[in-house]
Amino acid sequence: MVPPMKHGPIAHHPLTETPYNKLFHAGNSAHGVPLYAVLGSGAPPCKAPTALRSAFNLYGGRCFYCRAIMPPHVSMQKVSLDHVVPRKQGGTNLLHNLVIACKDCNRAKAASPIGAFRQDSSRAYLDALEAHIADAIRALSASG
DSSP states (O other): OOOOOOOTTTTSOSOOSTTGGGEEEEEEOTTSOEEEEETTTOOOOBOHHHHHHHHHHHHOEEOTTTOOEEOTTOOTTTEEEEESSOGGGTOOSSGGGEEEEEHHHHHHHTTSOHHHHOHHHHHHHHHHHHHHHHHHHHHHHHHO
């Protein structure tokens, strides 16, 4: 396994629960795309969507929207990655824009903004993002 690089909170997912907390920034591809290692997987670093799927397959997690518990190795027919900012609205495949969702929530949200789908989820994501940014600022301030 490639040892995780120490980039502090800057390159981590804003959500701190499993499986998001099992991903570590391991560098960038030759094209500048962030690559992530999954703790305990032994797999080479990969792009965010693949890494998050791998972390979920190893550790399980919850649907970000309805909070349903989804154990590891659940069929990807029941689980999906959702884009917080939909791709149709300019969302990316970068780690901070991806969450685990059950298929029912993913279908219901479709290409809607998170706030239009579930305001409680929107608030939770914004709170996590605010804490993530504050941690990153503290880390940058402490380093120099």
